[in-house]
Amino acid sequence: MSSPPWDYIAKLVCIGDSGCGKSSLTIRLCEGRFSPQHDVTIGVEFGSRIVPVGPPHSKHSSTSSAADGGLPEPPRASPPQKHMKLSLWDTAGQETYKSVTRSYFRGASGALLVFDITRRSTFAHVTDWLNDLRAIADPDIVVILVGNKLDQAQPASEDDNTPSKREVTTQEATDWARHNGVLQYVETSAKSGENVEDAFMRVAERIFENINAGKYDLNDRRSGVKGPGPGGAKNVRLSTDAGRGMTGGCC
Structure with a gap:
């Protein structure tokens, strides 16, 4: 059986109050679209996206050592690009x-x-929400704070006199993230797509760093990360175009 198109699977959860746009963020990442009308999530909905992680392919040019009379260094082989399948769990906020x-x-x-x-x-x-998460999840879980609906907090243009609806400042949220040991604070707009991929990718890259640091048992599903392993491809149902896909779920 051929190898799956991913090296690792990581489970990510989207948590927060109802109406914050968690489902819209997941749909934007998995399907590349925004739906202005979305039913309230009951229990959990699922999505997935395969993303590249770690250093990408790069061409190393030979460097001449003419100054010291040496020969050019032979080209160094680039490590193959790694890919991670993000298994996204969009949870209910009520x-x-x-x-x-x-x-x-x-x-x-x-x-x-x-x-x-x-x-x-x-x-x-x-x-x-963070206290609930840390009481149940693994102590090494990677958490990022996301302030969504950025499109409603800034004018559409310099000539737009529409007042901002922002009620939480960037500095305030950044300080909260730092004081609570959260990886980072990112502001997103599920409607425009601004910073959505960036938010998910920051989590994926840190998880990849933790994998390289040996923080997960890739053969233990409770760790939240797994590698292909023996027969790993049998357990994966590939998503649609470009590794994207989302399905509904219920409790």
């Missing part, structure tokens, strides 16, 4: 489903903690 949502934190290697920058109440709750 308090009603919180006990169910928490169960999906187990076995996650990464998390996007999402709030709406135009609704301060959603930012006020990120500490509770």
